[in-house]
Amino acid sequence: MTAVTPAPPSAAGAPAPTDAAPPNRPGGRSRLPAAAGFACGAALLFAVAPLALSDFRLALLAKYLCVAMVAVGIGIAWGRGGLLTLGQGVFFGLGGYAMAMHLKLADAGPGGMPDFMQLYGQLDELPVWWRPFASPWFALPATVLLPMAVAFGLGSLVFRRRVRGAYFAILSQALAAAMVILLIGQQGTTGGTNGLTDIQGFFGYDLDDPVNQRMVYFIIAGVLLALLALARQLVHSRYGELLVAVRDSEERVRFLGYDPASVKLVAYVVAAGMAGLAGALFVPAVGIISPALIGIVPSIEFVIGVAVGGRATLLGPVLGAVAVAWARTALSERFPGTWTYLQGLLFVVVVAFLPGGLASLWALARRRGAERAEVSTS
Amino acid sequence: MTLVAAVAMTACGSRTSAEGGAAGVTADVSGDTVKVGLLNSLSGTMAISEVTVRDAIMLAVEEINAAGGVLGKKIQPVGEDGASDWPTFAEKAEKLISEDRVAAVFGCWTSASRKAVKPVFEKNKALLFYPVQYEGLEQSPYIFYTGATTNQQIVPGLDYLKAQGTTSVYLVGSDYVFPRTANKIIKAYAAANGMTVVGEDYAPLGSTEFGTIVNKVKSSGAKAVFNTLNGDSNVAFFKEYKSAGLTAAAMPVVSVSIAEEEVKGIGTQYLEGQLTAWNYYQTTPGAANNRFVAAYKAKYGADKPTSDPMEAAYVSVHLWKAMVEKAGAFDVERVRGASDGITFDAPEGLVTVDGRTQHIAKTARIGRIGADGLITEVWNSGKPVAPDPYLKTYPWASGLS
Numbered sequence: 001m002t003a004v005t006p007a008p009p010s011a012a013g014a015p016a017p018t019d020a021a022p023p024n025r026p027g028g029r030s031r032l033p034a035a036a037g038f039a040c041g042a043a044l045l046f047a048v049a050p051l052a053l054s055d056f057r058l059a060l061l062a063k064y065l066c067v068a069m070v071a072v073g074i075g076i077a078w079g080r081g082g083l084l085t086l087g088q089g090v091f092f093g094l095g096g097y098a099m100a101m102h103l104k105l106a107d108a109g110p111g112g113m114p115d116f117m118q119l120y121g122q123l124d125e126l127p128v129w130w131r132p133f134a135s136p137w138f139a140l141p142a143t144v145l146l147p148m149a150v151a152f153g154l155g156s157l158v159f160r161r162r163v164r165g166a167y168f169a170i171l172s173q174a175l176a177a178a179m180v181i182l183l184i185g186q187q188g189t190t191g192g193t194n195g196l197t198d199i200q201g202f203f204g205y206d207l208d209d210p211v212n213q214r215m216v217y218f219i220i221a222g223v224l225l226a227l228l229a230l231a232r233q234l235v236h237s238r239y240g241e242l243l244v245a246v247r248d249s250e251e252r253v254r255f256l257g258y259d260p261a262s263v264k265l266v267a268y269v270v271a272a273g274m275a276g277l278a279g280a281l282f283v284p285a286v287g288i289i290s291p292a293l294i295g296i297v298p299s300i301e302f303v304i305g306v307a308v309g310g311r312a313t314l315l316g317p318v319l320g321a322v323a324v325a326w327a328r329t330a331l332s333e334r335f336p337g338t339w340t341y342l343q344g345l346l347f348v349v350v351v352a353f354l355p356g357g358l359a360s361l362w363a364l365a366r367r368r369g370a371e372r373a374e375v376s377t378s
Numbered sequence: 379m380t381l382v383a384a385v386a387m388t389a390c391g392s393r394t395s396a397e398g399g400a401a402g403v404t405a406d407v408s409g410d411t412v413k414v415g416l417l418n419s420l421s422g423t424m425a426i427s428e429v430t431v432r433d434a435i436m437l438a439v440e441e442i443n444a445a446g447g448v449l450g451k452k453i454q455p456v457g458e459d460g461a462s463d464w465p466t467f468a469e470k471a472e473k474l475i476s477e478d479r480v481a482a483v484f485g486c487w488t489s490a491s492r493k494a495v496k497p498v499f500e501k502n503k504a505l506l507f508y509p510v511q512y513e514g515l516e517q518s519p520y521i522f523y524t525g526a527t528t529n530q531q532i533v534p535g536l537d538y539l540k541a542q543g544t545t546s547v548y549l550v551g552s553d554y555v556f557p558r559t560a561n562k563i564i565k566a567y568a569a570a571n572g573m574t575v576v577g578e579d580y581a582p583l584g585s586t587e588f589g590t591i592v593n594k595v596k597s598s599g600a601k602a603v604f605n606t607l608n609g610d611s612n613v614a615f616f617k618e619y620k621s622a623g624l625t626a627a628a629m630p631v632v633s634v635s636i637a638e639e640e641v642k643g644i645g646t647q648y649l650e651g652q653l654t655a656w657n658y659y660q661t662t663p664g665a666a667n668n669r670f671v672a673a674y675k676a677k678y679g680a681d682k683p684t685s686d687p688m689e690a691a692y693v694s695v696h697l698w699k700a701m702v703e704k705a706g707a708f709d710v711e712r713v714r715g716a717s718d719g720i721t722f723d724a725p726e727g728l729v730t731v732d733g734r735t736q737h738i739a740k741t742a743r744i745g746r747i748g749a750d751g752l753i754t755e756v757w758n759s760g761k762p763v764a765p766d767p768y769l770k771t772y773p774w775a776s777g778l779s
Contacts, residue, residue, distance in 0.1 A: 056476045060469065119515050119559075181582065184553050193490045193554035193583075195464070198497040208501045288494050292464050332466075333473065336459040340421045 034232065037315075038225065045221040055210045062217040062285040064325040065224050069278035071306045071317035072227050073271030078303070079311030080235060081267040082247035084165075087172030088275045088302045090179050091147035093294030095276030097183075098146055099283045100196035101130060102139030107200045110134075115198070116191050127189045136203065140280075147276030148269050155268040159261035164250070173296055180295040195290020202284040216284045223281060224318070227274055232314055234270065243267055275302075308350050310357025319358050405504075406479035407708045411454040412447075414439070414695075415474035417485035417495070417506075422462025423584060423609060427687070428487050430639055431509060432457070433678055434688035435484050438695035441673070448699045449708070456480060464494035471495040475504045481708045482507060482698050484691060489513060489555045496521065505710050507698060509691035511634065511656070513559035514767040515778070519714070523737045524694040524729075525687060526657050527767045528563055534742035535604070535632050535655035536567050538757050544601040546574045550591060550615065551606035553580040560606050560634070563769070563778060570774030576600045581607065586614035592622045595629075605633040612636055616648040626651030632744075637685030641751045649747045656686040657740040658726035659753045667725035683751070684725075693724045697731060697738070730762065737765030 049061055070088050077083040104114040105126075117123050132138040154175065158168060183190045191197070205212040234240055245253050246260045253260050283289050292298070302321070309320015327346060331339035354360055406413065416435055418428040439453045447453060456478045458470035467486060474480050475498065482505040486492045489512055499506045499520040506521045514528040539547065549564060551557025561578060568575050576598040579591045592615070595603060607615055612633070619631070632653045638660050641649055660671060660683050670692065674684050697720055702708055705716035718733025730739045739762035745753035769775035 054477070056472055059472070063469075181553075184582070185580075187555060187558050192558065193488075194493040195490070197493045200497075286465055286468065287497055288465050288468055290464050290490065290494070292490070329469070332459050332461065332470075336457045337420050339459065340461075 038229065041228075042225060045225070046218065049221075050214065050217070055213060058217050059213055059285065060329060061322075062213075062220045063282065064322045065217075065220045066278045066282040066285060067302065067305060067325050068318040068321040069220075069224055069227055069281070070275045070302045071309065071321035072224075072231050073274030073278075074302060074306045075311055075314065075317035076231055076234065076243075076274075077267045077271035078306065079313070079317065080240065080247065081243045081264055083264060083268055083271075084169040084303070085172045085268065085271065086169045086296070086303060087174075087176040087299050088271065089176045089294035089296075089299035090172075091151060091272040091275035092279035092282070092298075092302075093179060093183075093289065093291075094147040094150060094279065095143040096279030096283050096289035096293070097190075097196065098133065098139055098143045098276075099280035100199060100289045101133040102136060103199045103202065103283065104196055105130070105134045106136075106203070114191075114196070116194065116196075117188065123188060130189070143280035144273045144276045147272040147279075151269045151272030152265065155265040156261075159264045159268075162261075173299065176294065176296050176299045180291040183291045183294075191290070193291060195288055195292070196283075197288045197290070199283060199287050207284060207287065213285075216281070220281050220285060223277065227277070228314065228318065235314060239263070239266065304347060306357075308347065308357055310359030313357070313359040316357050316359030323358060404479070405481040405708055405710070407451065407481060410451055412449075412451040412708060413454045413456050413478055413480040414698075415471075415478065415480040415483035415485070416455050416457045417460055417467065417470055417474065417483050418457075419462040419487065419491075420457075420459040424460075424462040424487055426643075427609075427639065428460070428485075430682075430685065430688050431485065431487065431691045433682075434674070434684075434692040435695055437674055437677055438692045440677075442695065442699055448702050449706070460486070460491060464488075464490045467491040468494045468498050471498040471506075472502075475499070475502045481505075481702075482713075484509070484694055484698075486510070487687070492516075492521070493555075503710055505698075505713065507691075507694035509694050510687045511690075513556045514563075514769065515559065517735055517737075517767055519736070520710070521736065522694065522697070522717070522731070523735075523765075523767070524690045524697065526740055526742070527737055527765050528560065529766045529769055529772070530657060530740050530742050530763045531634055531655050532560055532563060533567065533769075533772070534759055534763070535634065535653075535744060536564060536571070536573075538653075538655075538744045539602055539604075539632065540571055540573065544573065546576045546598075546600045546602075548576055548595045548598050548600035548603045549578040549606070550595065550603055551580050552583045552585075552608045552611055554583055554608075556608075557606035561604075563775065564604055566774050566778055581611055581615075583608065583611070585611050588615045588618040591615070592618040592624070595619075596622050596624060600629065602629060603631040605631050606635060607633075608635045612640060613644045613648075616644055616652075620648050626653075636747075637687065638683035638751065638753060639685050639688075641747055641753070642683065646747065646749055646751045650749050652747050653756070654745045654747065654753055656743055656745065656753075658686045658689040658724075659743065659745050659755060660684045661745075661752050661754050662726055662743070664725065664727060666723050666727075670725040686726075689725050693722060693726075693729060693738075696722050696724075697729075701731070728762065732765050735765050735767055737767060739764050 050058060053061060070092055074088060077085050108114055113126055158171060184192050201207060242258060242263050246263045250260045305321035305324040306317040308324050310316025328343060331342050335342060416432055418432040419425050420429060439455050442448060443452050456474060458474060460467040460470055471483060474483055484507045486495060486508050487510050492508055495506060496518050500518060504520060507524060508521055509524050511526040511531050549561045551561060565575050577594055630653050632655055634655050636654055637656060671684050675682060700720045700722060701713045701717045705712040717731045720731040722729055727741050732739060741762050742759040743755050744757040746756050747753050769778060
């Protein structure tokens with residue numbers, strides 16, 4: 001048996017390996033600009049935004065930043081690993097429901113039951129699977145570990161069987177649809193289409209108080225920065241190199257003696273954990289979690305944000321997610337009747353003229369600058 | 379860094395145990411106009427229904443402005459798109475209240491959207507007027523419910539079936555909160571009134587696969603079907619129903635979500651002879667309704683029908699005006715205090731606000747769909763039915779809430 005393997009055509013496996021991916025330099029870039037970038041981001045999120053925005057706009061920004069956390073995860077799984085995951089809503093929902101269940105139980109007080117259960121379920125006592133969520137020591141870790149466990153279970157099955165590309169995308173999407181149907185069907189214990197709403201407190205703090213809403217915003221901004229730092233570490237580690245290698249040529253990696261299934265599994269599980277954390281923080285920021293937030297459409301919207309921003313870069317998904325969410329709000333406020341067309345147009349323009357996403361603008365500008373510099377020196 | 383620390387320090391507020399908390403936003407009524415919010419889905423699956431509600435609200439606003447406004451101020455409507463997405467409804471409600479500082483908001487359709495905005499209105503102590511029939515079991519101090527609650531629509535529908543000698547029903551509904559809760563009430567009613575529920579099926583919202591359900595209905599031998607399907611699903615259901623050979627004469631379907639607008643979309647050939655339960659039809663007699671229908675058609679087109687939710691939305695704006703004028707102020711608490719006993723000569727007949735429940739007394743009407751797409755009344759309750767959102771006056775419903 002010869003060890004020669006035909007190089008797979010570039011279109012096989014992962015959908016269109018990015019042309020926008022930055023060249024993989026071993027050892028990563030120098031640390032200084034990254035540190036400066038983080039400081040800038042922190043200043044923007046912690047000082048400029050709270051001072052410049054009204055309470056209402058700041059609460060909206062908190063919501064966008066939650067979406068951005070999901071985007072960081074998708075950036076790793078899809079941008080770096082080529083796993084087009086169209087079902088991140090499932091993990092977002094698991095985290096969100098875990099958090100909301102705890103907060104609902106905390107609102108109801110010890111021994112109490114959430115209001116909707118008496119209304120729709122006519123239950124006499126709390127369902128068994130709700131009970132552990134009364135304890136924050138269970139609920140908080142569960143917001144992250146539960147999605148990761150589900151991703152691990154699904155990923156182990158799927159990646160070992162070498163399901164990839166469009167098949168993986170469809171499978172992940174089916175999971176989102178299934179979860180929505182399950183939640184709606186179990187109205188008595190999950191709140192059905194209404195979801196879990198009317199959340200009053202957040203670990204003893206009254207969420208109606210604008211000052212506490214501000215606190216929630218700061219937590220979200222801090223967590224997002226932490227996730228970005230984590231993502232950067234991951235991407236610039238040896239594992240990050242391996243992940244890109246798996247994306248670009250899974251067979252070659254396999255022949256080098258690595259196990260591509262576990263490499264992909266790690267990326268998928270990390271992305272799920274980030275989505276779960278985002279869902280958990282979304283609940284105190286917005287005060288609602290419902291099947292409408294985790295089904296097929298929102299799952300695709302998460303991916304659209306990443307595509308618009310530039311999936312293969314670190315910051316691109318964050319910028320894209322925030323930009324898309326912000327555009328959605330701004331356009332729908334200005335043009336309540338026609339904003340959906342404008343939003344669609346925006347996507348088409350970005351995808352057609354900036355296939356690398358918004359983040360490629362930066363690279364483009366730098367290249368232009370370099371060309372100009374060359375011209376002037378010659 | 380110090381700046382960051384200083385800004386972060388401001389983020390430590392009141393605990394849940396502390397009373398009082400946020401005082402709410404007061405509406406801006408300083409100018410010679412007063413803003414009101416219009417919160418409806420203009421995009422997404424619910425747009426087809428909610429746009430008609432928006433149109434009816436605009437009609438009422440124009441009428442009031444033409445007659446001199448409210449307390450001498452012209453109404454300035456601010457529209458937002460809820461986009462058929464519940465968290466978006468919450469976001470837009472917050473925007474209308476805290477950025478536009480509107481005096482009241484009119485809108486929402488689905489129960490899920492109402493549940494999503496309810497905490498927003500309660501937190502800000504702002505007013506929502508909700509114009510659609512719903513599943514009851516709710517009474518927020520900051521929402522006025524101008525559509526029917528269950529005892530003004532579903533219970534009369536069941537009374538009518540019982541009076542017709544119907545002994546068994548089959549329940550078909552979309553899979554969301556309203557049908558599931560409505561069916562819970564229907565089952566309690568049936569158990570106490572000697573009716574049997576021979577089957578209960580739910581289809582996902584927007585589903586168009588009804589072969590199985592219609593076959594089950596057909597073989598069940600039920601005397602009637604109680605239909606809580608919403609939207610497009612009705613088209614598929616009634617087509618399937620007709621092709622299975624089921625007729626309005628042999629097994630009538632009572633629908634609670636099909637109004638004149640929906641009849642047009644489904645097609646009268648499938649619906650002719652079937653029953654509906656509402657509080658208003660375009661054909662409801664009376665001078666007030668003649669005026670309403672004429673004004674609506676003049677503004678939006680002669681082929682546009684008027685329906686129950688549109689009428690309830692139109693009425694809600696007029697009721698709000700009457701409350702504000704009785705209170706002599708736009709202040710939410712004073713408007714609420716003035717609400718009890720407010721009446722309005724509505725297209726559906728005289729309606730009266732019940733200040734305790736913040737619902738309105740409405741006449742229940744059962745109608746039959748005609749070949750011309752209009753619905754004619756076959757029975758009414760004779761007088762307005764007092765609202766009872768928790769069904770406290772019905773012994774059979776004691777286990778429900």
